[in-house]
Amino acid sequence: MGREKKEASDLRTRFIDAAHAILREEDASYKLELRKIAQRAEVSRTAPYLVFGKEREGGGLVALQAAVAADGFRQLSAVMRKAGDGATDPEMGLRALATAYLAFAAGNPRLYRLMFGAELAGRLDLEGLGEERLEMQRTVEAAIKRCQAAGVVKPGAAPILALSAWATLHGYATLMLDEGFERVSAGSEPTELGKTAAEQLLDGLGPP
Amino acid sequence: MGREKKEASDLRTRFIDAAHAILREEDASYKLELRKIAQRAEVSRTAPYLVFGKEREGGGLVALQAAVAADGFRQLSAVMRKAGDGATDPEMGLRALATAYLAFAAGNPRLYRLMFGAELAGRLDLEGLGEERLEMQRTVEAAIKRCQAAGVVKPGAAPILALSAWATLHGYATLMLDEGFERVSAGSEPTELGKTAAEQLLDGLGPP
């Protein structure tokens, strides 16, 4: 029956929002399914192909997943930046950033897994995924640089140090998601875990 | 036609070996498929259910994947231990362990992703997966303890420090797998990357 009122939002954002909503439902399967997303977006099952192209052209479900993951990195960058900006000095900024990172992973476990999952391995070229991911790294890098300027982080190539910091954070996040908070931080809340990670992070980066 | 000669190896190891073989083929899909595994093991498609049980009882494909992942952790523990034992002093042992970890991830990318993938999230109870994973952590812990005894790693709760070390290694491995060596280590080989990671690791753990 052709067009219906799809109102203000265009299809693309509808799909991404629908996917996010599904990822937020805890009972759902760990898998992101094309048909479920389409249903949630109130369109027919194959509508995503109109937006993301056919699979044989690099589109299809994988492209949709990549778009969702890219949006996830965008969100993550945003919360990190926001947390860092709220801090009074660079060191606290880096701590806040670390906490925000882990809180994001803890608060959006399925999205976080998608962002680093096997489905998107080697597909950093899709839907701006690589760019958004790089942007996130740059956010970390900026915080590191501020700390270097303040003398609380050792000098050296900031991109490399940012990579290290990110690796530590990702490691903690993975552990947390796989085993639960309890076994990772020796007890208590995500905030506590964030502090532990930040401690570890600054221990590794701090000047002698 | 009932039985045929399945020779010395029993079904379970056949399935696991078949899965490993498939994971090693680079052209294959990132997904581990039940039917392909069965075909490779030269049995009918549903044979895995005999070994791993039905899905509604916690078995099925997920259990098979868990068994493969558990075997992966076992292999990883082995190579780490072997690398550590070959070293002359504790610090070199820890370095060798780090290098071995990253080499394993680089050499078995699809297996490594399975070991930490979303399919097995929250299924640490299956097929000894949790135990093998814990055993791997203990391997790291032992190396840390030796370093503490030698005074090259700061004192403190070894399990926590081992967790930190593991987090760093996993972060590096993930980065490496997702983006390729080049962008992670500023050039050259996996061995080089291992050294960088070990450096970072010891910087973070070393005594003041």
Add this chain to the structure above:
DNA sequence: GTGTCAAGTTGACATTGTCAACATACTCGT
């Protein structure tokens, strides 16, 4: 009005995980 294009839907198909029903070989009591 009529032709043209864009946007979206339906039909159809191959693949996959899953399980119940069926078949075949081994084993053991007698």
Add this chain to the structure above:
DNA sequence: ACGAGTATGTTGACAATGTCAACTTGACAC
């Protein structure tokens, strides 16, 4: 030796899913 029972599979069938070609419908230019 032999038949009942059990282990060890295999086929048949089904529902879901990703995918794409063919079809349908609405808007707009001329």
